[in-house]
Amino acid sequence: MSELESITTNRAFGGVQGVYRHQSEATGTPMTFSVFVPEHETGTTLPVLWYLSGLTCTHANVTDKGEYRRACADAGIIFIAPDTSPRGEGVADDDAYDFGQGAGFYVDATEEPWAPHFRMRSYIEDELPALIAAEFPVDMTRQGITGHSMGGHGALTIGLRNAGRFKSISAFAPIVSPLDCPWGEKALGGYLGDDDRSEWRSYDACALIADGARVPELLVDQGDADQFLAEQLKPELLRDACDAAGIDLTLRLQPGYDHSYYFVSTFMADHVRWHAQRLV
C-alpha cells in the first residue's frame, strides 16, 4: 500500500474536504484525488459515492463546482473524486483535449505509448478502493458510483462490470456508447487499438448490457441543450439497451441545461439523495 499524502484539508458543511496524493502502482505516477467525509461519530463507517469526472477535468472541478457537500453531509455519505488520467512529464500525452492526459476514459490501455501509464480501469476498480478502504472511515459494502460525461461512461461501465459491488449507479450526461461516437472511437481506438473492436465492448455501457450485464436500475440526467447530445452522448442508445434488458432506467431530459457544471451542480443533490436511499 502506497503512502497517502494529505495536500489540503478544509472544514466544510460540518465535515472535512480533503485533497490527497499517493504513488499509484497501477499508473506508475503520483495520483491526486479528493474525499469529503461528513461529520460522524468516531469509530463509525459511512457509505461511499464515487464520482468520475469528464474530459479535461481533474479532481478539482467537481470539488470546486459540484455542490455535493451539503447533500452528502445531510445523508452521511463519503464522496470520492479521482483524477481522470495519469499526468506528468514522463507520461504520454496528446495536444487534443479529448485524448491523452485528462482523458483516460477509464480503460487499461494496451497500445503504445499509452500502455505503461494509462491504466485507469485498474486504478479506479482495484487500487484506489483498497487505499480508500484502508485510510478512510468507509463501509465498502455500501458503495454507489456516478460521473459526468466521460466520467458517466466510467460510472456506467465500472458499475455494470462490478454489479455486486455497487448498490447504485447514476450518471450526468454520460457517453453511453463509445463504440458509437467520435470521442469513443478516438479514445478506444487509440488506447486499445482498432484491430479487434470486440475488445472495446467491456468499455461500452450499451455493449455490456447487450452482452448480459445486469443491474436493477440506473439514473441518468441529461440536458436537452447539451452541445454534445446528438453526436457524442446519445442517451437513446442506453434507453434501448435497458429496455431490451429489462433494466429500470430513469432517464430525465432536463430542458435548457447544457454540458457544464451548472447542469451537474443543479442535479447533484438529487443524485446524492437517490444514492443515499439505496446505500444508507
Added chain:
Amino acid sequence: MSELESITTNRAFGGVQGVYRHQSEATGTPMTFSVFVPEHETGTTLPVLWYLSGLTCTHANVTDKGEYRRACADAGIIFIAPDTSPRGEGVADDDAYDFGQGAGFYVDATEEPWAPHFRMRSYIEDELPALIAAEFPVDMTRQGITGHSMGGHGALTIGLRNAGRFKSISAFAPIVSPLDCPWGEKALGGYLGDDDRSEWRSYDACALIADGARVPELLVDQGDADQFLAEQLKPELLRDACDAAGIDLTLRLQPGYDHSYYFVSTFMADHVRWHAQRLV
C-alpha cells in the same frame, strides 16, 4: 449607459447564471460581473443580493464555488457578483496579492497612480446599480448586500453608508476595521494617502458606526480557524462598535472553519435565507 455584453449564460437551478461585461465610466475600463436570475414570471421583479468578493478574486470565485444558486432559486433572489478592481494593461498594478489589481478595497482612490481607474466605490455604489436596474428584472427597493473578507469590508461600509438603500447587510469573515489592520493600512494608505487618516473613516465599518452610521442589525459569520482572524479581521472590534451603538450584531464564530470558499459556501445558504426574510 454603457452597452452590456453577455459573455456566457447557463441554465442553473431553474434560472440563468450569466456573466456580463461593460465599459465602466467610473473605472475607465471594461468590467466583468456575474448575475444569477432565478426562474420567475415574465414581467415580475425580484429582490437583489449583492456579493462583494475578497482579495485576489474576480466575479468567478463565488460564481464557481459560492453555492448560492439553490438558495437564491428557492428564495427568488437575484445574486450579483462584481469584480474586485479595474484590470488591464493600462491599469496600475502591484506585485503584492493585497494591493493593486484584484484588491480595489471598494474605495475611490485619490493617490497616483491609482486615482484614474481605482474607483470601485463609485462603481459599486452608483454605476453598476444603475446598469443592473436598467438591464435585469430587479426590484431596487429590496436590496441586500454581503461579501467575504475584503468584500465583507465592502459590504459593511457600503451598507452603512447607504443604510436606506440596503434592507439587510451581512458578511463572511470581514475586515471590520481597515484603520486597525495591516491589509487596511497598506490599502488605504496607498489608495488614499497617509497624511490625513480621518479620510479613511468612511472606509472603515467600525469608524462609520462610531461616527453615527446606524442600521438595525448585522449578520457576520467568522471561522475560528481562519488564519487571518487575529491580525487582520478582528471581529471583536465590530462587536464593540455595535454594542456601543445599539446595533443588533449576530456574530457567529464557526468552529474549525478557515478563510476559504469551503467556509463561505457552508454558510452561504444561511445568509441568503437571512436576507430573503428581510427582502422578500
